[in-house]
Amino acid sequence: MPDVPAPPRQPASASVDLRVSKRILWIGAAVYPLHNIARVYTFVMRPKRKEAVLRFLRYTAGLLLIGFFAMVPGLIASSGGGDNSGAAGYVTVVWIAALGLEIYFIVELFSVLLASDHHVLAVETSGASTALVTSQNPQYLDQVVGQISYAIDHPDTEFKVTVQSLHFSPKNYYFGDNVNMYGGSGNVGISG
Structure with missing residues (x-):
């Protein structure tokens, strides 16, 4: 053997x-x-600190837009003079969910901002x-x-x-080589 x-x-x-x-x-x-x-x-x-900040801003802007669009039915119902307690509850739930997501986005942002550099063997x-x-x-x-x-x-x-x-x-994290290409035609770039 x-x-x-x-x-x-x-x-x-x-x-x-x-x-x-x-x-x-x-x-x-x-x-x-x-x-x-x-x-x-x-x-x-x-x-990728810069990308993390941009991603956070993009997610926050999207979350605010969704929250404001979720408020539209409540605003329409309240302008009609009817009972809008159901719409107000709906809007409250949407904003609580948005707040929860925003807290998640903040934690994700700080996990990247506070991350350290690593010396790596590949x-x-x-x-x-x-x-x-x-x-x-x-x-x-x-x-x-x-x-x-x-x-x-x-x-x-x-x-x-x-x-x-x-x-x-x-x-x-940035991983691998950074390549700057100038000129040429038919180049295929893959970013990671």
């Missing part, structure tokens, strides 16, 4: 083992064959998958990039390091 390495155990904390063994890169329980790795690099992942494969890990020490991540790059060209290389796992919402 061949000697198969045991899969790394899942640690209780946010740390994760990153290791190279027998031409395979393990990041926690995820497996990446070294020959499928297209790029390994580090970058600083920054929150491993991209020749397919669509990308792995991200982080560390408080960016030089440590640069060393790990060097070790992985060395292991790609040297099949006998094996090592194990500990890094931190990264949990984030992709809509709240």
Whole structure:
């Protein structure tokens, strides 16, 4: 029976083992064959603060418009002189719901505004998958990039390091390369 390495155990904390063994890169329980790795690099992942403020303003404006349109039936009923207690209750419910949504939008806004930058090591494969890990020490991540790059060209290389796992919402962070294109025709841009 061949000697198969045991899969790394899942640690209780946010740390994760990153290791190279027998031409395979393990990041926690995820497996990446070294020959499928297209790029390994580090970058600083920054929150999309400007976009979060613009999104908050857009959602708030939409919420106000919906609230005012919800008030129109109540205003029409009150101008007719009839009993408008049902319409007033309806408008109250709409504004309470709007207030609840606005509180949610404020919490979402501040979660992005107060988020910190992360030094990240990214491993991209020749397919669509990308792995991200982080560390408080960016030089440590640069060393790990060097070790992985060395292991790609040297099949006998094996090592194990500990890094931190990264949990984030992709809509709240800039991820990947920023490319400015000038001129040309038929370019297809994908923003993330």
